[in-house]
Amino acid sequence: EDKVVQSPLSLVVHEGDTVTLNCSYEVTNFRSLLWYKQEKKAPTFLFMLTSSGIEKKSGRLSSILDKKELFSILNITATQTGDSAVYLCAVRGGDNYGQNFVFGPGTRLSVLP
Amino acid sequence: ETGVTQTPRHLVMGMTNKKSLKCEQHLGHNAMYWYKQSAKKPLELMFVYNFKEQTENNSVPSRFSPECPNSSHLFLHLHTLQPEDSALYLCASSPRFRDRGLNEQFFGPGTRLTVL
Numbered sequence: 041e042d043k044v045v046q047s048p049l050s051l052v053v054h055e056g057d058t059v060t061l062n063c064s065y066e067v068t069n070f071r072s073l074l075w076y077k078q079e080k081k082a083p084t085f086l087f088m089l090t091s092s093g094i095e096k097k098s099g100r101l102s103s104i105l106d107k108k109e110l111f112s113i114l115n116i117t118a119t120q121t122g123d124s125a126v127y128l129c130a131v132r133g134g135d136n137y138g139q140n141f142v143f144g145p146g147t148r149l150s151v152l153p
Numbered sequence: 154e155t156g157v158t159q160t161p162r163h164l165v166m167g168m169t170n171k172k173s174l175k176c177e178q179h180l181g182h183n184a185m186y187w188y189k190q191s192a193k194k195p196l197e198l199m200f201v202y203n204f205k206e207q208t209e210n211n212s213v214p215s216r217f218s219p220e221c222p223n224s225s226h227l228f229l230h231l232h233t234l235q236p237e238d239s240a241l242y243l244c245a246s247s248p249r250f251r252d253r254g255l256n257e258q259f260f261g262p263g264t265r266l267t268v269l
Contacts, residue, residue, distance in 0.1 A: 140209060
C-alpha cells in the first residue's frame with residue numbers, strides 16, 4: 041500500500057531558527073514528490089521534485105529528494121512567524137500515468153516571535 | 154487566489170438531505186480532483202478526472218457521486234451522508250497527465266461540510 045510518513049508531526053521553534061522537515065514514502069511507480077504549505081484552507085504549492093540530489097530553492101526554503109532511500113527533506117532557514125503552517129508532503133505515483141496522489145499527515149510548524 | 158474556486162464555502166446538512174459541492178478552475182487545466190480532509194488525518198484522494206473522464210475512485214462510498222461536465226467544472230453530489238463525513242472537502246486541478254512529473258496541483262479554498 042502506498043504511504044507517506046512525515047516527521048516530526050509537530051515542531052515549535054523561535055524566529056531565526058533553521059528547521060528540517062522529513063518525508064519518507066513508499067509508492068508504486070513513483071512520478072514526483074511535492075511539498076505544500078497549508079495555513080488555513082487550501083494547500084499552496086511549494087516544490088515538485090522528480091530527480092535525486094537536485095536541490096530546489098525558493099528564498100529561505102529548499103528541498104531535496106533521495107529516490108534511492110525514498111525520502112525528501114524541506115529546509116527553512118531564518119524562520120519567521122509567517123512560516124507557521126502545516127507542511128504537507130505528497131507523492132504522485134500509481135499506474136495509468138500516475139494519477140494517484142498520496143499525502144502525508146503533515147508537520148505542524150509553529151514559529152514563535 | 155489559486156484560480157480554483159469552490160462553493161459553498163460552508164455547508165450544514167442533515168443526514169437525509171441532498172446537496173452538491175461545486176468546483177471551478179480558471180487555469181485551463183485538464184485534470185481535477187476531490188479530496189477529503191478530516192481532523193487529524195492526512196488528505197485523502199477521493200476522485201480524479203482526466204479530460205472529463207473519471208480515472209480514480211479510491212473506494213469512496215456511493216453516497217458521494219462526482220460529476221465532471223467539462224474540464225473546468227467538477228461537482229460532488231452528496232446524499233444520505235453520515236456525521237463522520239463531516240470534513241473539509243478540497244478540490245484541486247492540475248495541467249495534464251500525459252507528461253511525467255509535470256503535475257503540481259492547485260487547490261481551491263475548500264468546503265467545510267458538517268453533517269448533523
